Amino acid sequence: MSMDLGLPALERAAPQLMRAEPILTMAGISRRYGDVTALRNVDVTVYPGEVMGIVGESGSGKSTLLRMMNLEDTPDSGDYRLRLPRRDDGNLFDLARYERRMLCARHIGIVYQNPHLGLLMRHSSSGNVAERLLVAGERSFEVLRGKAREALEASEFPLTRMDARPIELSGGMQQRVQLAKAIALEPALLLLDEPTTGLDVSVQALVLDTLKRLQRDRRITMVLVSHDLGVIRTMADRVMVMRHGEVVEEGLADQVFQDPQHAYTQQLVHAKL
Amino acid sequence: MTAPMPLLRVEGLSKTFRMYHLDAMLHAFEGVSFDLFKGEFLLLRGHNGAGKSTLLRTIWRSYRPVAGHVWYQSGLGDIDLANAADVDIALLRRREIGFVTQFLNARPRVAAQDIVAEPLLLAGYGQAEALEQARHWLDQFGVRPELWRAYPSTFSGGEQQKVNLARALILPQRLLLLDEPTASLDVGARAALVRRLRDLKSQGVAIIGVFHHPGDVAELIDREINLATRVVSEQTEREDHVAL
Amino acid sequence: MSLSTLTKPWAATSYGFLDASAKRELRRKMLKAIAVPGCQMPYASREVPMARGWGTGGLQVTLTLVNPASTIKVIDQGADDGVNAASIRRFISRVSGAAETWDTLDASIVQSRHRVPEETLGDRQILVLQVPNPEPLRGVEPNISIARQMHADADYGKLWLTLYEQIVRKGRIMQGAAYPSMVNGRHVMTPSPIPRWDVPKLNMARHLTFLSAGREKRLFAVPPFTRVEPLVFSDRPYRVEDHADLVCRRSGVSGYFMNELPIDGGGSAFEVSDSNLGIKAIQQAEGGEAAIGPTWYRNGEFSA
Numbered sequence: 001m002s003m004d005l006g007l008p009a010l011e012r013a014a015p016q017l018m019r020a021e022p023i024l025t026m027a028g029i030s031r032r033y034g035d036v037t038a039l040r041n042v043d044v045t046v047y048p049g050e051v052m053g054i055v056g057e058s059g060s061g062k063s064t065l066l067r068m069m070n071l072e073d074t075p076d077s078g079d080y081r082l083r084l085p086r087r088d089d090g091n092l093f094d095l096a097r098y099e100r101r102m103l104c105a106r107h108i109g110i111v112y113q114n115p116h117l118g119l120l121m122r123h124s125s126s127g128n129v130a131e132r133l134l135v136a137g138e139r140s141f142e143v144l145r146g147k148a149r150e151a152l153e154a155s156e157f158p159l160t161r162m163d164a165r166p167i168e169l170s171g172g173m174q175q176r177v178q179l180a181k182a183i184a185l186e187p188a189l190l191l192l193d194e195p196t197t198g199l200d201v202s203v204q205a206l207v208l209d210t211l212k213r214l215q216r217d218r219r220i221t222m223v224l225v226s227h228d229l230g231v232i233r234t235m236a237d238r239v240m241v242m243r244h245g246e247v248v249e250e251g252l253a254d255q256v257f258q259d260p261q262h263a264y265t266q267q268l269v270h271a272k273l
Numbered sequence: 274m275t276a277p278m279p280l281l282r283v284e285g286l287s288k289t290f291r292m293y294h295l296d297a298m299l300h301a302f303e304g305v306s307f308d309l310f311k312g313e314f315l316l317l318r319g320h321n322g323a324g325k326s327t328l329l330r331t332i333w334r335s336y337r338p339v340a341g342h343v344w345y346q347s348g349l350g351d352i353d354l355a356n357a358a359d360v361d362i363a364l365l366r367r368r369e370i371g372f373v374t375q376f377l378n379a380r381p382r383v384a385a386q387d388i389v390a391e392p393l394l395l396a397g398y399g400q401a402e403a404l405e406q407a408r409h410w411l412d413q414f415g416v417r418p419e420l421w422r423a424y425p426s427t428f429s430g431g432e433q434q435k436v437n438l439a440r441a442l443i444l445p446q447r448l449l450l451l452d453e454p455t456a457s458l459d460v461g462a463r464a465a466l467v468r469r470l471r472d473l474k475s476q477g478v479a480i481i482g483v484f485h486h487p488g489d490v491a492e493l494i495d496r497e498i499n500l501a502t503r504v505v506s507e508q509t510e511r512e513d514h515v516a517l
Numbered sequence: 518m519s520l521s522t523l524t525k526p527w528a529a530t531s532y533g534f535l536d537a538s539a540k541r542e543l544r545r546k547m548l549k550a551i552a553v554p555g556c557q558m559p560y561a562s563r564e565v566p567m568a569r570g571w572g573t574g575g576l577q578v579t580l581t582l583v584n585p586a587s588t589i590k591v592i593d594q595g596a597d598d599g600v601n602a603a604s605i606r607r608f609i610s611r612v613s614g615a616a617e618t619w620d621t622l623d624a625s626i627v628q629s630r631h632r633v634p635e636e637t638l639g640d641r642q643i644l645v646l647q648v649p650n651p652e653p654l655r656g657v658e659p660n661i662s663i664a665r666q667m668h669a670d671a672d673y674g675k676l677w678l679t680l681y682e683q684i685v686r687k688g689r690i691m692q693g694a695a696y697p698s699m700v701n702g703r704h705v706m707t708p709s710p711i712p713r714w715d716v717p718k719l720n721m722a723r724h725l726t727f728l729s730a731g732r733e734k735r736l737f738a739v740p741p742f743t744r745v746e747p748l749v750f751s752d753r754p755y756r757v758e759d760h761a762d763l764v765c766r767r768s769g770v771s772g773y774f775m776n777e778l779p780i781d782g783g784g785s786a787f788e789v790s791d792s793n794l795g796i797k798a799i800q801q802a803e804g805g806e807a808a809i810g811p812t813w814y815r816n817g818e819f820s821a
Contacts, residue, residue, distance in 0.1 A: 013358040017349040017365070047360050098670045120678070127682050134681070135674035141684060141750035163685050209382050216394065238359050252334060252359050259336040263293035270294065 029078035039245045049219040053236025061245035071100040105135045109182025113194035115174035121167040125177045151180040172203035192224040279308035286341030301327040311477045314493045319500035325483040373441040386421045389440045410439040451482035533580045534612040543581040550738035555700025562734040573731030575647035587615035590624035595632040595790035633715040635791040636810040638724035648709040648730040653697040714757045714774045720745040761817020763787045768795035772817045
């Protein structure tokens, strides 16, 4: 092997031992907004049960990428597939709006940094969870209520407040309602967009702990976007580092933090320390 | 030779850190080669900074090697750890390869027994059995029962290390990497650790260890590698600087 | 040949008040509305000699449907003799030469505000309901463009959610009038502010119903024999008002939708809301010839 230590090309060795197929595969995702390149030829592969962390500064394209995963935006080019039981939808970007909405409602959960994006602030918390089930066609009031209660409980939300409006709740509690809504239908994929940014440090730790528990007990596959390296380090199994719409480094979480290969990642990690 | 294939065959493994902000290279070790067989206990020796921990972490893949191979006979097939896909490494870490450091990565608000039971849960054990084993090993390492439900983030360094060892050693592995696990341990816990390592070794677990006081585990050591003997030559260093 | 032989004699207005192009547009939209039951069709609501919000939508549909052989009944909250109902009825008959009636059985076109008559409408009759707010999603989505998209996607989760919220907050669904209903299993409509009592009358009915909002410039239709299902949870059945046991204090009929009149001393008295039904019942009781047709309810139970 040569000792060429220039910027390492991002090479991904093919898995040899892993028998499971990836649950999420994105290939060649590119997106421009006017003159701005938001994403350039991004590939993502996520395996069942793992937490993929995406870090990068504001404008690195990480949130745009997550919105693409939630089918809220369509790239100029690229292919996106999810392995879902008993269905093959092909490239999800080829789906019509209605099909996208139904697929997202049933198989993808998302927690936004801003709870106003994810919640109806003037409806009850349980109702916010129930809405997800209503979209999927559930029509029994008791079942709706029971499942909402279950999801809120799993998100460690105090059930005595299940009918309080999110607007009356603290930021941490609002995130738990979003989380309950996201996991109510047992999604194949849980997307987390800066889920704890803006929360007090102690509250942040509690929410992250809930996420860890969910991940351990339910093996939910997660994609976590954050600019906070501490959050990524606590949560992620693997990490992608993004900059200017490109993936500059990808690796096991501990490797990326302890032995960053790319100059930008080193700068990022050292700035944290 | 009729000898069996080694569990681990390290060939010409090298690690260099490139630090962009200093515009410098840091050489950890170069051209390390050795074989490790099932049930063998290998001690890494060398003065401070010789790269003992770095070698462990390179095999564990916290560090990416710059050259060489780490052939490993996994239960799932043979693989070169130096060039394996991240997901394969993650899989092996869950199932076959353990790494014990002197630090516990304690998450807030998780009870000691849950931290210890977690590797078993991830490996597919039932909740009840995992918890029972977790308590057994906490007991073995001398953590008092009243602490089992407490959060280790509030423990003293010594107690945290016991929890850490119980967690790290609860699941029988094929390959165990030990990075100074005896630091800050009291006598009782140290004895429990040696007992556990002896058990694992007799079950065929291969172990590579770095110890401040190798005397603690003297009876288990089969072979030693002295990293200090593999000094990086000035010649190589200069060439690399030119390459920058 | 002169110009006068080629044109119609001068008249103050076109037949049926609306000019031909306005009626043509309305006819097209009405046919479209029938073709896609429950789907709101925009139209260019014309000026009529009446203020917006007083039934201009219903009036334009009626004026488009009417011909000299028509018989017109107009009711306001069930009554034929209200000022507004009487004015609209007289206006229609003046501009079209159609006959006027109070009797549901005789009418070919029934224009109504907030009620469906109690006597069963037949397949030669058309019901025209005046609609103040045609958009069932307005309460959950103020942006009309997005609401239209939601209709297109049959995205009614938020609408269901408001019903869920009512049960959570009040223990039952509080929606009294204009109960959102699924038409033909596809589009949710508001059936105009008719009471819950009247919604089942639209389901698989023999008659054609137009619902038209003049101010909002949209109309929609429920064709004959089309499913109209109120949105309800499977374990919270749809309930109509508890009027089955109430007795009309003037006509003595019972089992129909009643108007509640507060009386001195705090109680309530009740009068049948479909006033012509009450009139016919009184005439019958006094030995008259009045014939009451079959009705949708039997002893307060819906049984069409």
